[in-house]
Amino acid sequence: MSITIARSLDHALTTLHENPDALILAGGTDLMVQINRGYLNELSTVIAVNRIPELQGWKQQDDTLVLGAGLTYAEMEKSDFAAVAPALAQAARTVGSPQIRNAGTLGGNLGTASPAGDTLPVLAALDAVICLRSAQGARRLPILEFITGVKNNARQPGELIEEVHIPAAQGHxxxxxxxxxxxxxxxxxxxxxxxxxxxxxxxxxxxxxxxxxxxxxxxxxxxxxxxxxxxxxxxxxxxxxxxxxxxxxxxxxxxxxxxxxxxxxxxxxxxxxxxxxxxxxxxx
Ligand SMILES: Cc1cc2nc3c(=O)[nH]c(=O)nc-3n(C[C@H](O)[C@H](O)[C@H](O)COP(=O)(O)OP(=O)(O)OC[C@H]3O[C@@H](n4cnc5c(N)ncnc54)[C@H](O)[C@@H]3O)c2cc1C
The missing domain is CATH 3.30.390.50 (CO dehydrogenase flavoprotein, C-terminal domain)
Incomplete structure (x- = not known):
């Protein structure tokens, strides 16, 4: 098995372009459960994306919040984030334990697309837009087009979830x-x-x-x-x-x-x- 620890978005996208079906590993809180249970046997290439600076954190651009796929629940719980995205911060606070919230990411919740994923109803109500990127370019999908079924999403081989765009809070x-x-x-x-x-x-x-x-x-x-x-x-x-x-x-x-x-x-x-x-x- 080859494991690439991507250090930049370009590094991850180039590796993914060469291995479109590579397994993407973020916090590992869903993926490692699957691996440990033996559900994913044929692992040839893994790309770790949790050290890519471009996927980290969040920022406000005018009325839009740009959330990196690598944004963790622990970051979403913080008061500065809660001030602009209160429902998402509340959802983050309910996820797992502190250890899970330190490692688990927004991109991972979307990647897993479980019906029980806690960020998903919030993102749906916020009309979130999911930004996907591959070596060929970028595309954006509304959340309800991105999640296609139980543990299924519209991500294509070679694509990474890069960002999630939501409006900054204006009401309750x-x-x-x-x-x-x-x-x-x-x-x-x-x-x-x-x-x-x-x-x-x-x-x-x-x-x-x-x-x-x-x-x-x-x-x-x-x-x-x-x-x-x-x-x-x-x-x-x-x-x-x-x-x-x-x-x-x-x-x-x-x-x-x-x-x-x-x-x-x-x-x-x-x-x-x-x-x-x-x-x-x-x-x-
Ligand atoms: C003990 C425990 C408690 C939990 N409690 C909750 C809970 O209360 N609520 C809840 O919603 N979830 C819960 N989870 C599930 C999990 O923590 C979340 O779904 C989390 O968001 C997964 O993020 P991750 O970074 O660990 O993803 P990973 O496990 O690394 O990846 C999950 C999936 O997303 C894909 N992926 C990750 N990042 C990207 C990316 N940037 N681009 C494309 N694909 C990507 C991976 O390939 C994989 O398919 C729990 C898990 C555990 C083990």
Whole structure:
């Protein structure tokens, strides 16, 4: 097996161009589990991307946050990041243990594309754009086109996830996750609510209740059109209907972590709670 520790983006892309099917290793928190369990037997070339300066950290360019694929959860938890991307920071705080958050990366969460990936509903609600790069050039895909199915994504051989672009926060943002305990838990259902104050829109991302992250358009439309944006208030009836529509949009399955019925119910509860925190509930 050959292992290349890439020191620059060019170095990684050249090596990847020569070995388009090479395995890309970032923090290794998903990949090493697969290797240790013997799921990946034919390993010929591995490219480690966790020392590439161009993939590290994040920066703000006007109203856009440019997040490197190598951005770790530990970095996303920090207060400077939380100030501009609060829902993503909240999601990062729920991931694994400190060790996992020190090593695990945003690019790795996207690469794995698990329905339970905690950043994915947030990225969906933020209309994130995934920037891919190969030796031939670059292309950008909206998150919902990038994630194509359970543990599947649109990355082609020879491509690296380079960056993720999201808008800088302008309104209330929140991430919620349900699991059997508070820490070190894989999501049973998750939800991100993003309030776009400028455009008077509410965007919702649902996680772990479908093969890919979901955007319940009807629920979003209902809340966005019925909020009193001037007073920042909402009626109880609107919240109830928002909750019902969000739950109806979920496409959950029964598995060893939870039933479909429980997951659907949980989405309705989280939708109502997050919206009631974003807007004051009107008293009759
Ligand atoms: C104990 C434990 C707890 C966990 N808890 C959670 C949790 O609570 N929530 C959660 O969402 N996840 C959790 N995970 C899963 C994992 O930590 C995350 O999915 C993490 O984001 C993976 O990132 P990584 O850098 O370690 O990726 P790696 O394991 O290095 O790679 C994962 C996949 O992404 C690909 N990849 C990585 N970087 C790139 C890139 N730049 N371009 C193209 N492809 C790339 C790899 O080839 C691989 O297919 C947990 C894992 C463990 C072991």
């Amino acid at each position: 943002q929140e991430f919620c996750k349900i699991g059997p305990r508070n820490a070190m838990v894989i999501s049973v259902a998750s939800l991100a609510l993003i309030v776009d104050q400028q455009n008077k829109k509410v965007r919702l991302g649902l996680g772990t209740v479908g093969p890919v992250p979901l955007r319940p358009a009807e629920a979003e439309e209902h809340l966005s059109t019925n909020v009193n944006w001037a007073a920042n208030t909402v009626s109880a009836a609107t919240l109830d209907q928002f909750s019902t529509l969000a739950a109806a949009a979920a496409r959950p399955i029964d598995d060893h972590r939870g039933t479909a019925a429980y997951r659907r119910h949980a989405i309705g509860v989280m939708a109502r709670r997050t919206a009631a925190r974003a807007f004051t509930e009107e008293t009759a």
